Amino acid sequence: MGITIRDVAQAAGVSTATVSRALRGLPNVDDQTRSRVQKVAAELDYVISPSASRLASGRTGSVAVITPYIARWFFSTVLSGVESVLASAGIDLLLMSVSNASGQLRLPPAPRLRRRVDGALVIAIPADDPQLHEILELGMPTSMIGVSVEGVPSVTIDDIQASRTATQHLVNLGHRRIGLIGGAPVSPPFTAGHDRRRGFTDVLAEAGLPLDPSLESHGYFTIAGGERAMTDLLNQPSRPTAVFAMSDEMAFGAMRSMRNHGLQPGRDISIVAIDGHEVAELLDLTTVAQPVQDLGRIAAEALLQQLHSRSDRSHQLVQRLATQLIVRGSTSALR
Amino acid sequence: MGITIRDVAQAAGVSTATVSRALRGLPNVDDQTRSRVQKVAAELDYVISPSASRLASGRTGSVAVITPYIARWFFSTVLSGVESVLASAGIDLLLMSVSNASGQLRLPPAPRLRRRVDGALVIAIPADDPQLHEILELGMPTSMIGVSVEGVPSVTIDDIQASRTATQHLVNLGHRRIGLIGGAPVSPPFTAGHDRRRGFTDVLAEAGLPLDPSLESHGYFTIAGGERAMTDLLNQPSRPTAVFAMSDEMAFGAMRSMRNHGLQPGRDISIVAIDGHEVAELLDLTTVAQPVQDLGRIAAEALLQQLHSRSDRSHQLVQRLATQLIVRGSTSALR
DNA sequence: TTGTAAGCGTTATCAA
DNA sequence: TTGATAACGCTTACAA
Numbered sequence: 001m002g003i004t005i006r007d008v009a010q011a012a013g014v015s016t017a018t019v020s021r022a023l024r025g026l027p028n029v030d031d032q033t034r035s036r037v038q039k040v041a042a043e044l045d046y047v048i049s050p051s052a053s054r055l056a057s058g059r060t061g062s063v064a065v066i067t068p069y070i071a072r073w074f075f076s077t078v079l080s081g082v083e084s085v086l087a088s089a090g091i092d093l094l095l096m097s098v099s100n101a102s103g104q105l106r107l108p109p110a111p112r113l114r115r116r117v118d119g120a121l122v123i124a125i126p127a128d129d130p131q132l133h134e135i136l137e138l139g140m141p142t143s144m145i146g147v148s149v150e151g152v153p154s155v156t157i158d159d160i161q162a163s164r165t166a167t168q169h170l171v172n173l174g175h176r177r178i179g180l181i182g183g184a185p186v187s188p189p190f191t192a193g194h195d196r197r198r199g200f201t202d203v204l205a206e207a208g209l210p211l212d213p214s215l216e217s218h219g220y221f222t223i224a225g226g227e228r229a230m231t232d233l234l235n236q237p238s239r240p241t242a243v244f245a246m247s248d249e250m251a252f253g254a255m256r257s258m259r260n261h262g263l264q265p266g267r268d269i270s271i272v273a274i275d276g277h278e279v280a281e282l283l284d285l286t287t288v289a290q291p292v293q294d295l296g297r298i299a300a301e302a303l304l305q306q307l308h309s310r311s312d313r314s315h316q317l318v319q320r321l322a323t324q325l326i327v328r329g330s331t332s333a334l335r
Numbered sequence: 336m337g338i339t340i341r342d343v344a345q346a347a348g349v350s351t352a353t354v355s356r357a358l359r360g361l362p363n364v365d366d367q368t369r370s371r372v373q374k375v376a377a378e379l380d381y382v383i384s385p386s387a388s389r390l391a392s393g394r395t396g397s398v399a400v401i402t403p404y405i406a407r408w409f410f411s412t413v414l415s416g417v418e419s420v421l422a423s424a425g426i427d428l429l430l431m432s433v434s435n436a437s438g439q440l441r442l443p444p445a446p447r448l449r450r451r452v453d454g455a456l457v458i459a460i461p462a463d464d465p466q467l468h469e470i471l472e473l474g475m476p477t478s479m480i481g482v483s484v485e486g487v488p489s490v491t492i493d494d495i496q497a498s499r500t501a502t503q504h505l506v507n508l509g510h511r512r513i514g515l516i517g518g519a520p521v522s523p524p525f526t527a528g529h530d531r532r533r534g535f536t537d538v539l540a541e542a543g544l545p546l547d548p549s550l551e552s553h554g555y556f557t558i559a560g561g562e563r564a565m566t567d568l569l570n571q572p573s574r575p576t577a578v579f580a581m582s583d584e585m586a587f588g589a590m591r592s593m594r595n596h597g598l599q600p601g602r603d604i605s606i607v608a609i610d611g612h613e614v615a616e617l618l619d620l621t622t623v624a625q626p627v628q629d630l631g632r633i634a635a636e637a638l639l640q641q642l643h644s645r646s647d648r649s650h651q652l653v654q655r656l657a658t659q660l661i662v663r664g665s666t667s668a669l670r
Numbered sequence: 671t672t673g674t675a676a677g678c679g680t681t682a683t684c685a686a
Numbered sequence: 687t688t689g690a691t692a693a694c695g696c697t698t699a700c701a702a
Contacts, residue, residue: 002450004695015673020697030671047449051389052695055678060386062429070418071628076411083405083432087441092451094397095430097418107425114382115337116427223613256617278558279614282591293406339679350689355681363687387679390694 003046012040023048060118062092063303066109066135067123070097072221073249073277074292078123078145081296089304098131110134119303121145123296128188141306145299148190148318153306155299155319157290159192162323163199163244166272166288169325170242171207174334175270178204179215179240181229181250193221196246196274215240219250226253234261241269241334248275251285255330270331274323284329291321338381347375358383395453397427398638401444401470402458405432407556408584408612409627413458413480416631424639433466445469454638456480458631463523476641480634483525483653488641490634490654492625494527497658498534498579501607501623504660505577506542509669510605513539514550514575516564516585528556531581531609550575554585561585565592576604576669583610586620590665605666609658619664626656 009016014033022029022037040046054060065082069075079095086093094117096109108131113120117140124146125132136142136152144154170178180200187193204211217232219225226245233240234257245251251273255265265271266284273280276289298319344351349368357364357372375381389395400417404410414430421428429452434441443466448455452475459481460467471477471487479489505513515535522528539546552567554560561580568575569592580586586608590600600606601619608615611624633654 002695006695016696017674017698018672021672024697028671033671047446049390049450049695051386051395051450052678053697054386055384055390055680056695056697058678058697065430070415071408071412076414077406079411079430080405080432083430087432090442093430095400095414095418095428097415097422111382115384115386223617252614252617279587279617282558282587282614282618337679341679351680352682352690353688356688359681365687368687384679387694388681390696391679391681393681393694 002049003044005046005048008037008041008044008046011044012037060092060116061090062094062117063119063121063307064094064096064109064113064117065121065123066096066098066125068098068125070095074146074247074275075123077292078296078299081293082121082300083296085297085300085304091304091307098125108134110138113138113140119143119307121299121303122147124192126188127190141303143299143303143306145295146192153299153302153317153319155295155302155321157295157323158320159195160199160202162274162288162290163196163246164203165199165323165325166244166274167200167203169272169286169327169331170244170270171203171209173242173270173331175240175242176209176334177212177215177238177240177242178209179217179233179243181217181219181226181233181243181245181254183218183221183246185218193246200244214238219245219247219253221247221250223249223253226250227257228253230254230257231261234258234263239269242331243269243271245271245273248273248277248280248285248287251287251330252277252279252283255283255285266328266330266332270334272331276324276326280326281328286326286328286331288323288325290323294321337384338379340381340383343372343376343379343381346379347372395427395451396425397429397452398454398456398642399429399431399444399448399452400456400458401431401433401460403433403460405430409481409582409610410458412627413631413634416628417456417635418631420632420635420639426639426642433460443469445473448473448475454478454642456634456638457482459527461523462525476638478634478638478641480630481527488634488637488652488654490630490637490656492630492658493655494530495534495537497609497623497625498531498581499538500534500658500660501579501609502535502538504607504621504662504666505579505605506538506544508577508605508666510575510577511542511544511669512547512550512573512575512577513544514552514568514578516552516554516561516568516578516580516589518553518556518581520553528581535579549573554580554582554588556582556585558584558588561588562592563588565589566596569593569596569598574604577666578604578606580606580608583608583612583615583620583622586622586665587612587614587618590618590620601663601665601667605669607666611659611661615661616663621661621663621666623658623660625658629656 005016009019022034119141122144148154183193214236217229219229272286274288280287340351344354357369454476457479462482483489518528549571552564554564607621609623615622
């Protein structure tokens, strides 16, 4: 039912080997021959069989993108960056999400990668997650986004620095009781949650401010979580005058909590976050913007390089992209 | 370097045919034999070669998801629903985005599907888009989300009804000058943009209200576009007292435009939209919520059925999912 | 520059 | 229930 390379070879009066070479643009093919083959292939509406090609060559021409979430802003934005690069390179993108808290149980990703893809692109899986290490142990070309692991190429922002910038902004405005809305109570090293807390505590220490445990709360990087976390902070005997939220989405929730308590963000309580979500502009939220699409694009390019250069991945670097503080109405000087 | 089915067969003392049958759970395999094969395969850490399997069987075990956007809320949310179903079924998900206005040129999706996937899942590509028809002409199992084409299974909401609900809500509140923020100036039939406009004009007609062209504006389903569209409406000599935006994101932009003009949504101008975006709750936006994840899930299930039943897709139906009006502070009775 | 032919690792048919 | 074996459609030495 399908046209095969043999049909093309026959119609063009050459061998299948020549068809293969001609169609793949390999050198050592006569120009005349090549164009004749191309013409015949087009006429017959020939499409190469990827399965056969993969089996024969050992390359799959596809990579897996492994992510904990698909629908969240950061992840879908990274994904769109990744996709644009892979599509231009003609590489198939296999999307796999790893089981998360709310998800049903699901096969771990590593076994699904073997023999199926040429490389993997991992988005923000915590550095101590066993699933991540199963993936890395496969030894295939890999590049990571939003986390770093020794010896594996990755693209991130400088989370400590971003968080320092955000926190310093509040300190500069005169705030001395500054709340923190983080992810989970304990974050593994080299994750955003860990580093952003580090930047926060460092700046506090440098400013001579105490670290008050009652001003630390956890929003699990969701809007609803951010709202609960802010409510916790507002229920403290002594409220903060400013809050640093580790993500815009948590800040959105926090701002709603403020309004529900009759407080106006930026006037009654200042709030700053990290992300640069489009909605942050709508809500007039001060934030440290990160180039999320670029994270995806650059990580994908790093992966393509590994794929082509067949080089050991340890040559590659950790790339850190710049962030930028965008001051809006949600932060103001302490009155 | 890789363990093959032959190694397993040898180690288990059976033929490759038996290994294949045993591992795939086919009937007519002795229980003892099957478990011995499974044990040996596990010990050898055997992983089947998908390429070989595909070549021999003719099935790829993967489907393509084709979408115009990845990072936008509706699309990423649909995608997450699709992914959850496909992953549970053990089907590989190939993500392809089609070139859009802003994107660079890119191969049309149809040629990339042939021989590569068993089916396609198309998200909200306009019914008159030639790329869509190239895909459909492939004749492979296909299911669509957010658009309908005669004879192709699809999952949508009733866009006319959703839009009627939204518009009627404004009419019921006493509004008589109602603005419309739509997508593009002209939308193909059977698309959300077309049907939502239809519901809007129908309700206006039923209410005996005139259709004022100066109250119709276009936001192209983006936040920024919605802002511009609202600004256009506000620059009209006679402003609307209420606005229906075809998507939450356009409404977000519209609300910002209102604020920039010193107007408060829900007090000075009412606004209602369609979607049920999480941020709509934050912004207190009245909206007709649609079950976006379910759209993806159900469409994926419909595709799986076609895949398994090898049935001609024309048996399948158009499935319409229910929507729900969620009244919030952005709409109020005309004073 | 081109052709020959041996794989690549499964599946599926047919016999046994 | 199991085994032999011929596909499946391409790639890639190796020869010519």
